[in-house]
Amino acid sequence: MRKGSIAGFAAVVAIVAAVAVLFAYAAGWLSPGKLTPGRFVDRFKQVSGRHPGFRLNHAKGLCFAGWFDSDGQGAALSRATIFQPGRVRVIGRFSLGGGMPYQADKANTVRGLAISFxxxxxxxxxxxxINLPVFPFATPQAFYDQMLALAPDPATGKPNPARIQAFFAKYPESANALKLIQSQPVSSGFENSAFNSLDAFRFINANGETAWVRWSMLPVQPFAPAGPAHPQADTNYLFDALIASVREHPLQWHLLITIAQPGDPTDDATIPWPSDRKQVDAGTLTINQVESDDTSPARDTTFDPLVLPDGIAPSADPLLNARSVVYVRSFTLREGEHKSPAAVSPADAEK
Ligand code: HEM
Known part of the structure; x- marks a missing residue:
């Protein structure tokens, strides 16, 4: 080989090696202790099993379509188009927390509401x-650790008290958050649940002024407490009730923006803000159609919390970046997999 071609060949080898190192770095192979999207994926599969085509978390769900009527009150806080007075089309998805797409509905399972405006x-x-008043975990590491710590022990099929105790000793903020969560009554269904962003965000208005906010969807449907455990364990009773109530009349929620005062934590979703904080009612969400995951475009959407318009910016809450990268990884995986029928079928959604 001539001198020039040897140098060229060496340069190509060096580039290939550098790319391989970058891939290994991104995959976390060079730093075994580092929390990567790949490790989250593996842990979701470890605790919930493999369910090709489904979301790694909030796997069981029902999609919807409707609209949001902005009353213009949010425009003083954010220059995002959706806060201008007027109507915006929405699609979204109700869900139950957990990676099992065929789990039986239970009143205490975390309920999700995802929306694309x-x-x-x-x-x-x-x-x-979600329908909790605070998030039980402050950091991605705590979220990752609890997936194993709070899961049933594979040997006994029951929770492992020693592991649970060790988890809460390591993450005392999670123990405090859980006390608050358990002190709040759970509503009877999706249709009368409030749903909260929990993570804080920054609103920027047309003058460039900023405010730290969290938001909630508050149901117009009146609160009723969850009843005793449902007798038929393996049902879709929460989703069936949601479908029946949309058939009766469109469901509505108010979008409430809560504004932080200096000193309120904006990077820790386990801590509530004081209840006297100013709230702005920015408008009304109306849902008039529900649709099975099998047929709705919302199935092929990932509700990445960092898909934000101009006028809304993320906070420094460490959950947000982790959520974004893990949701996108979950989406990429499931979009490449064969789809099995959803628990709530198109026929169920038509009932
Ligand atoms: C580090 C913390 C978190 C992790 C690792 C995580 C992980 C995930 C994953 C993998 C998905 C499925 C995404 C997809 O395939 O499209 C998901 C969905 C979801 N997550 Fe999270 N999550 C976290 C925190 C949160 C928080 C703080 C909230 C709410 C305040 C939340 C609410 C939801 C909801 C409602 C869905 C279902 C969205 C849909 O219907 O597509 N998650 N999460």
Whole structure:
């Protein structure tokens, strides 16, 4: 080989090696202790089993379509198009927490409400909220650790008290958050649940002024407490009730923006803000159609909390970046997999 071609060959080898190192770095192979999207994927599969084609978390769900009527009150806080007075089309998805797409509905399972606001002229906003008053885990590491610590022990099929105790000793903020969660009554169904962003965000208005906020969807449907454990364990009773109530009349929620005061934590979703904080009612969400995961475009959407329009920016809450990368990894995986029928079928959604 001539001198020039040897140098060229060596340069190509060096580039290939550098790319391989970058891939290994991104996959976390060079840092065994580092929390990577790949490790989250593996842990979700470890605790929930493999369910090709489904979301790694909030796997069981029912999609919807409707609209959001902005009353213009949010425009003083954020210049995002959706806060201008007027109507915006939405699609979204109700879900139950956990990676099991065929789990039986239970009143105490975490309920999710994910929404994509799609203004005709303006940027999309996606948000995924849950019905808890605070998030039980402050950091991605705590979320990752609890997946094993709080799961049933494979040897006994029951929770392992020593592991649970060790988890709460390591993450005392999770023990405090859990006390608050357990002190709040759970509603009877999706249709009368409130849903909360929990993570804080920054709103920026047309003058460039900023405010730290969290948001909630508060149901117009009146609260009723969850009844005793449902007799038929293996049912879709929460989803069936949701379908029946949309058939009766469109369901509505108010979008409430809560504004932080200086000193309120904006990077820790386990801590509630004081209840006297100013709230702005930015408008009403109306849901008039529900649709099975099998047929809705919302199945092929990932409600990444960092899909934000101009006028809404993330906070430094460490959950947000982790959520974004793990949701996208879950989406990429499931989009490449064969789809099995959802627990709530198109026929169920038509009932
Ligand atoms: C580190 C913390 C978290 C991790 C690792 C995580 C992970 C995930 C994953 C993998 C998905 C499935 C995404 C997809 O395939 O499209 C998901 C969905 C979801 N997550 Fe999280 N999550 C976290 C925190 C949160 C928080 C703080 C909330 C709410 C405040 C939340 C609410 C939801 C909801 C509602 C869905 C279902 C969205 C849908 O219907 O597509 N998650 N999560």
């Amino acid at each position: 799609m203004p005709a002229h303006g940027e999309e906003w996606r948000t995924a909220m």
